[in-house]
Structures are given as C-alpha cells and as structure tokens.
Amino acid sequence: MHLHGSILHDRCHAESCGYRERIDPAVPQALRSCPRCGAALRPAVVWFGESLPDAVWNGAQRLCASVDCLLVVGTSATVYPAAGLIALARERGARIVVVDPNPNPASAAADVFVRGSAAAILPDLLAGLELVSTAD
Numbered sequence: 001m002h003l004h005g006s007i008l009h010d011r012c013h014a015e016s017c018g019y020r021e022r023i024d025p026a027v028p029q030a031l032r033s034c035p036r037c038g039a040a041l042r043p044a045v046v047w048f049g050e051s052l053p054d055a056v057w058n059g060a061q062r063l064c065a066s067v068d069c070l071l072v073v074g075t076s077a078t079v080y081p082a083a084g085l086i087a088l089a090r091e092r093g094a095r096i097v098v099v100d101p102n103p104n105p106a107s108a109a110a111d112v113f114v115r116g117s118a119a120a121i122l123p124d125l126l127a128g129l130e131l132v133s134t135a136d
C-alpha cells in the first residue's frame, strides 16, 4: 500500500475530478492541466498538512491489525498517523522487525532490530524468507 501516494503518478488537483496518470520519473514534467477538467496536475503524493487517503489508510490499519509480523524499513517512526501502525500491529500481537541504520523510536519498540541500510539488509533478509529469488 502506498500510504503517501506514488511519485510515479500525477493526479488532478481538483479532488472531485479523480484524473490520474502514470508518468516517467526520468522525464521532467512541465506544468500541465488536467485533460478532463482543466485544473492543474500535481504529483500524486501526500504533502505535509494533507490527510492520508481514507481508503488506503483504512486498508493499512486493517492489514496491520491482522499480521503476524510487521517489517518496518527506513522510517524514523516519528510522523503520525503512519507511525501509529507499528503500535497497532504490536497491540494485536504482531512481532515487530525494524531495519534501519540507526536506533530510533521504531527500533526501541521492536522485537528485532537489524542495524543497517535497507539496500544492504533487505536482499538477504527477503531471500531468507524465500520471498525473492537470488538465482542469476
């Protein structure tokens, strides 16, 4: 789930329009207007001060309330409401595994803290879980 949206998409600034399109992040986008309603297009991400989309937020809460293990990667866990998903999962009995280069509020509440960068740790961790293939 993309709680904070996706930089790989632009969307119409008019909330009621709903227009959305995939973009190539390697190609700088000029200021453009929505082909549907004429309002400005903007990155389809949540900016500071904006609320998380209800559907995605509710889905993330349901998921975190039902997992056995929550893998927390690359967050300081200081920005709410997203940071609250860790406590929600823990309250519902999930084990918390945090991967981060530095101790932080997320690691302080973790069952397992793996110190290191996501780039260094995740390939081996996921290969060990047999979620990804390491075959050539």
Ligand SMILES: [Zn+2]
Pocket: 012, 013, 014, 017, 018, 019, 034, 035, 036, 037, 038, 039
């Ligand atoms: Zn529009």
